Amino acid sequence: LMAAFPRIVEACPDVRLLVAGRGDEEEAVAGLPAELRSRVEFLGMVSDEDKARLLRSVDVYVAPNTGGESFGIILVEALSAGAAVLASDLDAFAQVLDQGPAGETFANEDPASLADAAVALLRDPARRAELSARGSAHVRRFDWSTVGADILAVYETVTDGAASVATDERVGLRARLGFARD
Incomplete structure (x- = not known):
């Protein structure tokens, strides 16, 4: 995601990136140009309540996972919150997203693919609303x-x-x- 971020900012100058979870913040932004680092906000670990609120507030939820996912519970959480979801094309994620109608995917470990997909969604509020509605309906099957x-x-x-x-x-x-x- 960090490798795709400069390209996303170039196309969508007002974009901000919120990062929740564990990780080394300095290492995460090390490859970013200095002027973009202030657009990345690290939230650290968040409670389930805060996570739900955060997911409801974003324009696009991006899951850039590169492997090791057997199911994709975070996608279910994002869909439940009504977020438009963009995820790497891992098999587990594709299954959760119903092979496309409930969310969009990008080529795993391909920053250009991620950037193109993110920019397309950020520029298309109608598509985000459609994904949000479809995702919210689709996620009921995981209840x-x-x-x-x-x-x-x-x-x-x-x-x-x-x-x-x-x-x-x-x-x-x-x-x-x-x-x-x-």
Whole structure:
């Protein structure tokens, strides 16, 4: 993200970068021209409440992760907060973003790709609003009531010896536990 930042600022001169989480601030900005360093604000570790507030306040949430993600919980959090999401094209992130409709991706470890995608989103408020709405709707599939119902459906299928879940979704363990879907 830091490598892409000068190009983003060149196209969008009023942009600021907020960085939340752990890390060496000096090292993070070492490659930035001195005049851009004041546009980067390090917030350190933030509480869950502050994280939600922060995610609701940004124009674009960027997840520049380069690997090691097995799911992408931060994307779920950003989508839940209504942020327009731009993430590296890791498989885990692409899955969370539904291969595109819920958020946009850029080529992993490619600062030019990240900058181009970020600039396009920053210049297009309608697209950001569209991503926010789609992401907010899409993220519901990760709600525990939905996930729990799906897991229980698998268990019911196995324990019943059936090839599929019973037609009446309200029957069985899911209904007794309050996970039945309407």
